[in-house]
Amino acid sequence: MKVILLSGGSGKRLWPLSNEVRSKQFLKIFKKEDGSHESMAQRMYRMIREVDDSAAVTIATSENQVPSIKAQLGDSVGISIEPCRRDTFPAIVLAAAYLHDQQGVDENETVIVCPVDPYVESDYFRMLEKLSEQASKGEANLVLMGVEPTYPSEKYGYIIPKSNDPVAMVKTFKEKPDEAAAEEYIEQGALWNSGVFAFKLSYVLGIAKKVFGSSDYQWLFDHYSTLPKISFDYAVVEKEERIQVMRFKGQWKDLGTWNTLTEAMSDEVAGNAVIADCANTHVINELHIPLVALGVTDLAIAATPDGILVIDKKKSDNLKDYVVDQRPMVEKRDWGLYKVLDYGIKPEGKSFLTKHLVIKPGQHISYQRHQNRSEIWTIVDGTILDGEVRSVGQGEVAFIRQGVKHAIKADTELHFIEVQVGDELTEEDVERFDFDWSSID
Amino acid sequence: MKVILLSGGSGKRLWPLSNEVRSKQFLKIFKKEDGSHESMAQRMYRMIREVDDSAAVTIATSENQVPSIKAQLGDSVGISIEPCRRDTFPAIVLAAAYLHDQQGVDENETVIVCPVDPYVESDYFRMLEKLSEQASKGEANLVLMGVEPTYPSEKYGYIIPKSNDPVAMVKTFKEKPDEAAAEEYIEQGALWNSGVFAFKLSYVLGIAKKVFGSSDYQWLFDHYSTLPKISFDYAVVEKEERIQVMRFKGQWKDLGTWNTLTEAMSDEVAGNAVIADCANTHVINELHIPLVALGVTDLAIAATPDGILVIDKKKSDNLKDYVVDQRPMVEKRDWGLYKVLDYGIKPEGKSFLTKHLVIKPGQHISYQRHQNRSEIWTIVDGTILDGEVRSVGQGEVAFIRQGVKHAIKADTELHFIEVQVGDELTEEDVERFDFDWSSID
DSSP, rough: EEEEEOOOTTTTTTTTTTOOSSSSGOOOEEEOTTEEEEOHHHHHHHHHHHTTOOOOEEEEGGGGHHHHHHHHHHHEEEEEESOOOHHHHHHEEEEEEHHIIOOOTTTEEEEEEEEEEEEEEHHHHHHHHHHHHHHTTTTTTTEEEEEEOOOOSSSSSSEEEEESSEEEEEEEEEEEEEEEEHHHHHHHEEEEEEEEEEEHHHHHHHHHHHHHHHHHHHHHTTTTGSEEEEEEEEGGGGGOSSSSEEEEOOOOOOOOOOHHHHOOOSSEEEEEEEEEEOOOOEEOOOSSSSSEEEEEESEEEEEETEEEEEEEEGGGGGGGGOOOOOOOOOOEEEEEEEEEEEEEEEESSSSSEEEEEOTTTOOBBOEEESEEEEEEEEEEEEEESEEEEEEETTOEEEEEETTOBBBEOSSSSSSEEEEEEESSSOTTTOEEEEEOOGGGG | OOOEEEEEOOTTTTTTTTOOOOOGGGGEEOOOTSSOOOOOHHHHHHHHHHOOTEEEEEEEEEEEGGGHHHHHHHTEEEEESSSOOHHHHHHHHHHHHIIISSSOOOSSSSEEESSSSSSHHHHHHOOOOOOOOHTTTOOOEEEEEEEESOOSSSSSSSESSSSSEEEEEEEEEOOOOOHHHHHHHTTTTTTTEEEEEEEEEEHHHHHHHHHHOOOOHHHHHGGGGGGGOHHHHHHHGGGGGSSSHHHHHHHOOOOOHHHHHHOOOSSSSSSSSSESSOOSSSSOOOOOSSSESSOOOOOEEETTTTEEEEEEEEGGGGGGGGGGOOOOOOOETTTEEEEEEEEEESSSSSEHHHEEEOOOOOOOOOOOOOSSSOOOOOESSEEEEEEEEEEEETOOOEOTTTTOEEEEOOOEEEEEEEEEEEEEOTTTOEEEEEEOOGOOO
């Protein structure tokens, strides 16, 4: 089978674990049988391949998740990169065009679209195969997976089918209802909308041609920022008349809040933490300082470079209202990662910011220049470029004055401390230049 | 009146706020009428002076608290510095000798000894005066303050007086009893031992002469590390037959645990934190990252450079069992302070450690040398010494190689980032040298 996994940003509902650049789906919180840990993305991919070892998986995502995907899944998956965030309709159209134009998938083939972050078991993946088979038959343009409700949830959308058969035509959709309405829908045989559906590639490419005037991958990629911010549900699913739903009765959990995420964690503690005399409490500590939780009940506690959260699990749904926007303090890049250690912003005059950077062996940062800041690098080991090419060892210093072009390449894993000093310290203050890296190998 | 305030270390019961070098008594958590905040030490000193504006206060403490005392109380208090930690008997003897030999207090004068950390009101300080007057009469060698119990506490020691008169001779002492025993003592008219007592200077100096062979300040200071680790209660109070107790019926709280400390906090939040939909919850955040507490009840939450704590207030007494020893991450010194930002310890080869240091205007660190590490300093503004004397400005770098003597002096408030690189990174690896600082003014 062919699967498109939608890997979006997870926003504020899992702060401080997720933000615009770090996503919950890459956090290794699930224990495997051999005792090692895997992330949501790894678990999803592994289980798809366990059901169908020839499955082709493509991840639809933004540029900033690519390093995490490559680090966790290697080169075994296709990646359809969204140049900017545009909601699921443009994302699915782009991924479909990617499969057709870049991967050579025939337009009569069936594709399954599925979020990357539900917590599910093998029966879910076997259902994906059935969904694909049903879509191949051509009885409908779209085949949805509907989950049999276990309680009248107010958090999910509902699909109301025309019958209670295992496969049925869809009568209508209902957005997140209140509890009374949800109970009524369930009596009518309604199902939760899991966000999973199957279609023939030609169907979505046809819609693209009609709506955008093109289904060409390169055209869609180049014009991506001009496409409307609209969901696939709203733009396609709810307007389609030839649409079926298949009933799924199995475990299906949304890991989108602290409550549901911690429910799926295999250990109570991840990171440097002690919990004592606690009940139903989970701790994730990504900081290097110790965390102690003593005598507490029903809490999720998380400490990361972006912030600290102590929340009653039952209140998880309200978190997004209390989290403020801020500069991310850790960022993963193709070449490695950086962590902001400290900063001081002065109302007048110069500010400073201190980073710890790690560059992977053989990798380098781009050859670049800053208008509004100088940087002082304290090096551990590697090859450095600052006007001239030279080698530096541990404990050496490079002073990169404002306006001077510079880069750095790692021979072995390279750690360095960067202190930025200047009038304005932003990630945007950077000009990039070409450089022939092979000349210094 | 003459008051000796005992300012000890507060150990692990208030971790991560207190450790071997930072003490709760200097944390500004109490709101004054004008809206500004004061620490326990400041509040105690202010209230003593409000009752008696000619009161002479001496603080008995260790070297590492001196910068905090000077910063918060100025030069208006005497400081008896304990060269090392030796419990309250040596500490009180040393402070008594300090008053006699260094401050010229007559040995017939009365002195009151009192812990720096109870949370009390004006009536407590008026009681100190009465205690001093009673001790002056010479009816007893020691006059204690006994607090009328409000419940059968298992946390305090009990004084059993011979009568229920306002001033009574002491019959006996009982160590922390269980609840049933405490109830029995209270029926007999027992009082809590507040750790407050008054005596004539000659009494304690006489004991010193008898036990140590000397009551000379310099001799005691020089031989301090050889004196026994023993409490004044055990060495003196419980053996004294000519001893009285005065009844005190007023507010008296021990701020030694998170439960009692937060009870006395005027605001629910100190630092960068948001609390929402919480009850009876207090947050102290000394980190620069934000903290969010949502929907929780009866918690004390603290985040400092040393660690993060989430504790049910009722479980406060158990905390010390779960806190591990670790290197302090922030340290205040006479010249300013430093904060450890980051460190990496390598099993083989060189390690690194990054600090942010702040030096107060006109201050300098000692002229020093390290055997096992190099340091790289990135400077904001100041005068620097590294072999030669030179001036440096913001963004400049000083590379101090292993074994080279160095120092730094601040013209204006000086911030710099220090990266240590070496085989062994310890605070102990330092040789200090004399330098004529007036030569570079």
